[in-house]
Amino acid sequence: MDWLQFVDPKQGGHKSRIELYTDKQKKYTEAVEAKTKAFSTALQDAMNDPRNNGRAAQTAAYEKWVNENARTYRNFVQAAYMDWVVSGNKEEVEYWFSVVDRDTAMSRVEASKEAMRAAVVQDSDGSVEYNKVSLTPSHWAVLAKNKISSPNKARTAEWYRWEISRLKKMNV
Numbered sequence: 001m002d003w004l005q006f007v008d009p010k011q012g013g014h015k016s017r018i019e020l021y022t023d024k025q026k027k028y029t030e031a032v033e034a035k036t037k038a039f040s041t042a043l044q045d046a047m048n049d050p051r052n053n054g055r056a057a058q059t060a061a062y063e064k065w066v067n068e069n070a071r072t073y074r075n076f077v078q079a080a081y082m083d084w085v086v087s088g089n090k091e092e093v094e095y096w097f098s099v100v101d102r103d104t105a106m107s108r109v110e111a112s113k114e115a116m117r118a119a120v121v122q123d124s125d126g127s128v129e130y131n132k133v134s135l136t137p138s139h140w141a142v143l144a145k146n147k148i149s150s151p152n153k154a155r156t157a158e159w160y161r162w163e164i165s166r167l168k169k170m171n172v
Helices: 017-048 055-086 090-100 105-118 140-149 157-169
Strands: 120-122 129-131
Touching (some): 055 090, 105 120
């Protein structure tokens, strides 16, 4: 928790990590809002331009603007996001948020991420990951055997063996 309140020596400033995080978050939000506003304004301009007769001309004018400007706005948003991640210690601060406050949605997301990471098993050389499988109830095989062996059944164990071999031959 103290980590959030200390000044980050790598940044060389006088702001705590939490202040730096919120500043970078604000800049990212402003970049997203600027992009959204620019696209909305361009759409309105294309719709209101008297030179654009009909929906096709309006669409063409807007798409021309998008082709000329979308990459620039996307780069602005990406730069602000990366500044937030790198200079604003986004991942570390959000980790500490989840540690400090276990009742928020963010802490539940972080706990879910940890659970997913813990649920993965790697093969011997580490090249493939598998998700763990847990069969419940744990004595499912005994229950299945007892059901097959019970006298009140419509099909015999031999029938099930025959059906399994038939399905294997069909590659099902």
